[in-house]
Amino acid sequence: MGTDLCTLVLWDSAPLEATLWNQADELVGGEGAWLIIDDTALPKKGKASVGVAPQYATALGKNANCQTMVSVTLASGEVPLMLSLRLFLPESWTSDAARMDKVGVPAPLQEYRTKPEIAIEEIDRVIAAGVRFGCVLADAGYGLSAPFRQALSARSLCWAVGIPxxxxxxxxxxxxxxxxxxxxxxxxxxxxxxxxxxxxxxxx
Structure with a gap:
């Protein structure tokens, strides 16, 4: 008689991430590099994918059913290197604990955070890792957030953001x-x- 086993294993991405970030810094890091904050949207048809909801999809230029991720890219000249992608959970998800538990959203990530808040957390991780850059860039989706701009200034970062x-x-x-x-x-x-x-x- 056979036995079916299904095991959920949490994969620690930190070692791989540290290696990739170190290589990115060696390739394009420095005072002339830009740290670019943006959205990446994945259009979806159904409702089961974690974080999927009607929201603005940058890939389509309109509101659509999609997942949205906060992206952080290190760039110099014409060379962009992606550092991180963090999934944004809309309030329609964070207000439904049962839904998040069902799909396995880790408890520390179940609290609602705005995209600018996620971006600042990622910027802090990039700085802590020693990745070098001269200026933070972001479009108006982030630039309209006063707390985001204030957080950049509080960290003594050079920044340029779009605003409406x-x-x-x-x-x-x-x-x-x-x-x-x-x-x-x-x-x-x-x-x-x-x-x-x-x-x-x-x-x-």
């Missing part, structure tokens, strides 16, 4: 002042000394 054309911005020489209230309760917070304007208007 209508996003309100301030000139580089803006100052925070503490205005005196003419009447009513005294102000308790500083305010910019100039009004904000749409990004496209500032560039005109």
């Amino acid at each position: 054309r209508h996003q309100k911005v301030y000139p580089a020489d803006v100052q925070l002042i503490f205005p005196v209230a003419g009447r009513g309760r005294p102000r308790v917070r500083h305010v910019p000394d100039v009004k904000s304007m749409a990004a496209h208007a500032m560039l005109e």
